[in-house]
Amino acid sequence: MDEHRLPSRASEPVVAQASRQRGGGDSYDNIEPMLEQLAQLGAQDPGRPILREDIIGRCLPLADHIARRFAGRGENFEDLQQVARLGLLLAIDRFDPTYGAGFLAFAVPTIMGEVRRHFRDRTWAVRVPRRIKEIQQLLGPATDALTHELGRAPTAREIAAELGIDLVEVTHALVARNAYRTAPIDAPTGNENGNTSPSLLDFLGAEDPEYRHVEDFLAVRPLIAALPALERQVLHLRFFRFRSQQQIARQIGVSQMQVSRILARTLNALRESALRD
Structure with a gap:
């Protein structure tokens, strides 16, 4: 795409206003001949930095005007002004007088594009697509x-x-x-009377220690479901029905020693699997 594009619909009012200002004989007058002269000077020419600074000084009101158009959207004006002025420098350095288009028609969308990119990429507190x-x-x-x-x-x-x-x-x-903007939960809030009210943090409850047991249960539940039927039954009777080993032994028809071994083997296997996963 040719970088000397025509101004978009959004930038047309800015171009029109700047053009009206030029009609009043302000600093935008004769800017194209100055840019042509700048393009003809070599990079090492001692007159180039002086001429470039003169052009920048004449065009700074344009950058500041565009920055003001974006003010009031949650971003500091001084930051917007710096971004807009950076866009102005890019426009001055990239402008090709031989293309035939006026400088304003190229500079305005270039500056506005830099400001929009600033809003899009730099001013979000949370990642947004x-x-x-x-x-x-x-x-x-x-x-x-x-x-x-x-x-x-x-x-x-x-x-x-x-x-x-x-x-x-x-x-x-x-x-x-x-x-776009976040606020700390411990920041106090004010009311219409000028008094300070409690922060959001003051209304938050303490951490529930039982959450840890919920996490443990959710982690071990699928492991228990995968156990053989006998081991699953012994665990259920011991830890959910709170039966003694002797009661379990009588119910499933084995010795108390066998129940103890089943429990020890099953618990060790569950522990190893849970820690590994």
């Missing part, structure tokens, strides 16, 4: 447009229809918003 991250970035503009059109907040189905995306994916992206 890339596809869901990409859809999540589309939710804001689509929701704003539909809210303006409908006069109310749109439903997930209406958002899916607007974006041409499956309803399930939109639902997953809406749920994934909860993974």
Whole structure:
């Protein structure tokens, strides 16, 4: 794909506003001739860094303007500004004046792409699939447009229809918003009166020691089910019916010594199998 792509629909308002600013005679005037001159200078030319710094200084308001468009989405503005300015540097270094397109038409989608990648890859507290991250970035503009059109907040189905995306994916992206930021469970919460209320941790119960027995039971249950019928019966009578070895011996018609041996052999086998698994 040619990197000097036309601006997307989302970037058109930014290009239009920047173009209007150029019409007022601001720092964007004559930027293409300066970029042409930069492209003609060799990498070792002492004038190249000076000219490049001049171009960057003239175009910084564009990067800052794009950063402000993404503000209010849970990310620090200074971080967005740094990412947008990085995108500006990439646009300046990659721009080819011989292609014929204006610099703004190339720089705006380049900068916006860097900011969107920052949101997609760097600002999630919990791992979320890339596809869901990409859809999540589309939710804001689509929701704003539909809210303006409908006069109310749109439903997930209406958002899916607007974006041409499956309803399930939109639902997953809406749920994934909860993974964007996490908060410690021991952080106190405030109320409308300014008082501090207990944290979530204060409402959590203590660890139940019986959970360990549940885990042991679940681990040994399939091993018991695989035992021969006689060994399984002896275990059942001894540990579930709480019969003595003598009572078990009388019930199954063997000696008490044989019952003791069956129990010892079976318990050792179960222990070895459980530890090995």
